[in-house]
Amino acid sequence: MTNQVFENEAPTHIAYLDRVAASASGRAYKDTMLAALDLQPGHTVVDLGCGPGTDLGALAQAVGPTGTVVGVDLDEEMVGRARERTAEVGQVEVRLGDLQELEFEDGSVDRARTDRVLQHVADPVRALEEARRVLRPGGRLVMGEPDWDSLAIDSVDAEVSRAYTRHVAEKVVRNGVIGRQLARLAVAAGFGVPTVLPVTSVFRELREADQIFGFERNTERAIEAGYLSASAGRQWLDGLASGPFLATVTLYVVVAEVALS
Template identity: 65%
Template sequence: MTSTAFETAAPDPIAYLDRVAATDLGRSYKRRMLEELDMRPGQTALDLGCGPGTDLASLAQAVTATGTVIGVDHDQATVDAARERTTDQRTVTVRLGDIHDLPLPDHTVDRARTDRVLQHVADPVRVLSEIHRVLRPGGRLVMGEPDWDTLTVDHPDSGLSRAYTQYVTDKVVRNSRIGRQLPRLSAGAGFAVPAVIPITPVFRDVQAADKILGLERTTQRAVAAGYFTEEAARRWLDHFSTGPFLAAVTFYIVVAES
């Protein structure tokens, strides 16, 4: 089942986040999220699940030296990386914490963002409630999340494509349909939702797609879980190694206001 077209070892989590941010897609959607935040000098901005600090510098630039940027992440290694990367940013503070229970007082934040974080959390509703609590009246939250149920991978055997997407939505991503759910969940947490912006990246190069989707690693896990037979997995991957490739998934940017 192994082919030189695919990565077989999972990348380091920090390296993976850096990789995605460096792609044209990553730069494009992050820029759009920053625009939708509509940040102003002197504001307090919160990056929830900030990872290794990929976006903290751009937030700091937007609020200027008169503002404050707070990054929160639950993983000590990524917090350490974020702190190291922002040592020259005096307006930035990075905290180890659980975004289900934010270490912040009520109504102290002007802008907040989450970027591909809510698909992984245990309780998105509680996280949204916490964000609503810490935002000032009139504050803004911008979220970016995929809807993995929209994942489409072209293959001559459409049944294999459906099985692959089903495995991803059932087993790989905890909140796999969060993209489409965010407007409803945000409204339930007390937010107004003035904008929902769908972005549909299309992958035509199999190796570029593999760096994001981990095609072989995911297929191997799908075999172990009973979604593919070994023979079906070989047919699935062999086609991508030799034939034209196309995959797409819808990514939602959701704007919410307190």
């Protein structure tokens, strides 16, 4: 099925995360999240699922030399890369750990964030409860998660586009509609939720979008899973390649707060 327009090989997980962070859409929602955190000098902030440390430097700059930044990730390779990237930043510590079993004292953290992490977590409710536990009264959690069911791809065959989106939301991502669920789940975990900010990314260039969505690879997976026929998938990809192209997807930035005692 290979078409030279599409990326043939999947990037490594670290390369993919770096790619998303460097994209215009990635910068837009990350800036929104950073502003929503309202970090102050001296704060202790935890990046839950910090990956390769993409955002730790910006957090450290915001809390200043008197603050503390702790990155937590379950993947040893991610932790190693994050430590390498922040080796010269004195107020940053990176730990190997599970979001569902955080090794922090109750009420010991001023701010926390999750960035495109809860979509992959086995028990996001447990992760939210743990974040609630470690945050102090008045503390804040800021989450950024996509709603993959919102992925809209223009095509002459709208039903194939819908099938592609259903496959991504139902099979590719563990918690494919977590974005729309965040506010409700946060309230259930004991947070107040003052703010929900939808951030919609618009892609007009196929190659840029393919860097994020991996159209050919995921079309092949959708065919194998029975969401598409091989002929429909091939025609759909050919149609995308012939242009013009448009795709959108919405990520939700949700602010959750712990009530003051």
